[in-house]
Amino acid sequence: MTKTYPLPVPRYYNRGSRTYYDHLRSHELRIPQCTSCERFTFPPQLMCPRCHGMDWEWTEVPRRGVVHTFTVVHGFEPRAVPMFSWPPEEYPIIVVVVELEGPGRPKIVTNLRDGDLDDLAVGVAVDIEFHDVSDDLTLPVARVRGTAQAS
Amino acid sequence: MSGFSGATAIAGYGETEYWTGTERDQLRLTLDAITAAAADAGIDVTDIDGIVRYSIDGSANDQLLVSNLGLQDLGFSVEIPFYGGSACAAVGSAAAAVHAGLAGAVLVYRAFSLLDMTEFAKRNSASVWAMQAGVADYMRPYGWLSMMDTYALTFESHAARYGTTTRQLGEIAVAIRENANRNPNALLHDVPLTLEDHESASLVSGRLTVDDVTLSDCEGAAAVIVTRADDAISPDRPAVTIRAAAAGLGRDPSLNWEMHLFRDDPTISPAAWAAPKLFAMADMTPADIDVAQMYDCATVNVLLQLEDYGFCAKGEGGSFVEDGNVALGGSLPITTSGGMLAEASNHGFNHVIEAVKQMRGESHSQVDDAATCLVTSSIPTPTSSLILARA
Numbered sequence: 001m002t003k004t005y006p007l008p009v010p011r012y013y014n015r016g017s018r019t020y021y022d023h024l025r026s027h028e029l030r031i032p033q034c035t036s037c038e039r040f041t042f043p044p045q046l047m048c049p050r051c052h053g054m055d056w057e058w059t060e061v062p063r064r065g066v067v068h069t070f071t072v073v074h075g076f077e078p079r080a081v082p083m084f085s086w087p088p089e090e091y092p093i094i095v096v097v098v099e100l101e102g103p104g105r106p107k108i109v110t111n112l113r114d115g116d117l118d119d120l121a122v123g124v125a126v127d128i129e130f131h132d133v134s135d136d137l138t139l140p141v142a143r144v145r146g147t148a149q150a151s
Numbered sequence: 152m153s154g155f156s157g158a159t160a161i162a163g164y165g166e167t168e169y170w171t172g173t174e175r176d177q178l179r180l181t182l183d184a185i186t187a188a189a190a191d192a193g194i195d196v197t198d199i200d201g202i203v204r205y206s207i208d209g210s211a212n213d214q215l216l217v218s219n220l221g222l223q224d225l226g227f228s229v230e231i232p233f234y235g236g237s238a239c240a241a242v243g244s245a246a247a248a249v250h251a252g253l254a255g256a257v258l259v260y261r262a263f264s265l266l267d268m269t270e271f272a273k274r275n276s277a278s279v280w281a282m283q284a285g286v287a288d289y290m291r292p293y294g295w296l297s298m299m300d301t302y303a304l305t306f307e308s309h310a311a312r313y314g315t316t317t318r319q320l321g322e323i324a325v326a327i328r329e330n331a332n333r334n335p336n337a338l339l340h341d342v343p344l345t346l347e348d349h350e351s352a353s354l355v356s357g358r359l360t361v362d363d364v365t366l367s368d369c370e371g372a373a374a375v376i377v378t379r380a381d382d383a384i385s386p387d388r389p390a391v392t393i394r395a396a397a398a399g400l401g402r403d404p405s406l407n408w409e410m411h412l413f414r415d416d417p418t419i420s421p422a423a424w425a426a427p428k429l430f431a432m433a434d435m436t437p438a439d440i441d442v443a444q445m446y447d448c449a450t451v452n453v454l455l456q457l458e459d460y461g462f463c464a465k466g467e468g469g470s471f472v473e474d475g476n477v478a479l480g481g482s483l484p485i486t487t488s489g490g491m492l493a494e495a496s497n498h499g500f501n502h503v504i505e506a507v508k509q510m511r512g513e514s515h516s517q518v519d520d521a522a523t524c525l526v527t528s529s530i531p532t533p534t535s536s537l538i539l540a541r542a
Contacts, residue, residue: 007292008291008292009292010287010288010289010292011282011287011288011291012288013282013283013285013287013288014282014283014284014285014287014288014289015283016285017285017288017289020288020289021288042289042413043284043285043288043289043410043413044285045283049403068308068412069304069305069307069308069311069412069417070304070307070357071295071300071303071304071307071356071357072303072354072356072357073294073295073296073300073303073356073357074353074354074355074356086294086296090294093293093294095293095294095295095300095304097304097412097413105415107412107413108289109289109290109293109295110293111293111294121311122307122308122310122311122312123311139292139293
């Protein structure tokens, strides 16, 4: 049975976005790393800002990190982003910027799942899990480390 | 002094009233502000020989202005990209052009209408920059939707590092609202705000409330005329010279605007890199500034700028505002028109106008004997700033 996802999905505008989400679909978290100077750069871009190389390898990174910062989006001012309106019942949305472990400490944006808000704070350890939201899209989600798996 | 410090001046300004939701004609507003600015500068409109504008795109573009105003020999016309960070860079660019002899009377303006919040916002989300940078791929699908979310993320980072409180943000909101309550042209002129009101206001994103973020859907226009300082001398009022201008993207410029939150320390804004250049050109220190028109799209951004421009150490912005420094009568009154929080939102050009008023002694929240005024544009990236002085 086809699984559909009603919320805003990636637009695949950024040159590395297809690759990022293809890896997530395979349940792998990979970040572009410059083959010349080994710098991690995320979001992906064409040229390495450190050595000006243009060859990248998508390196698997730890699915462990800490909360870099976060917010609880209360659903104000939807008109400012007409392409990405969310249905009112989806709010509040917990947005988390996660600093991953490992070289370069790359950061990704994700959501906190399962109502862990009371455990959430800057610096808290989180694990990244894979959430298959539809047949062709997997999103990374964060769980505060040590909290129980729902369902 | 160095660069073009003191060589140019803001010879005149004009502005309309501000409204919300009236669907006024943006071109009409712009022409009204420009003719007022030219009259204030004591020049004929057709003496304008340069234009600097800053986007988002609007119906009042420079081609339309040239044809409507009947300008005969426009020799300098540039556009500074990127919204709220650009007002001071636009004035700085005009000053550099005048100083270099490229033009003698340069118009800088900003018009705002509902179109900016609707049609142009759609284009903004699909702009080449937003597409390439990955906003639509790595942020929007997770519910990071608006600039309010960006500021809330910034605040949590600052609060975690330095113990900054929402009540300290409230000090900024209240100080700026009190200024608006003295300014009849401010949209929130008759809406008082207390610290208690601020603490109980509706949440927008994270712990930021409606009183922490800019007004929206504003309409209105404002314009200034930049000339050589010698051409701006009037027997009727003090001249307002441009003592310094600076702009900056800060370090690691690949992480622009919202992606600033991907930096290791998002509490340090690009103003930290613009500020030393600015004060060096003016040959001043923060202690020499009498009043500051801080860009206030969000209270937390004011807090970061107070630190990054050196009025207090990094992390001490909260206690700085709690000690009453930024209210009228304090050591550094800020955003004396009511700013974007309470006067009108027009990407910070009202801050430039208010700085001129302070230097001429015309503000509704006049700082006694004010002779120097800092003006800032939005953070994080890019940003820009000015120091104006009463000559």
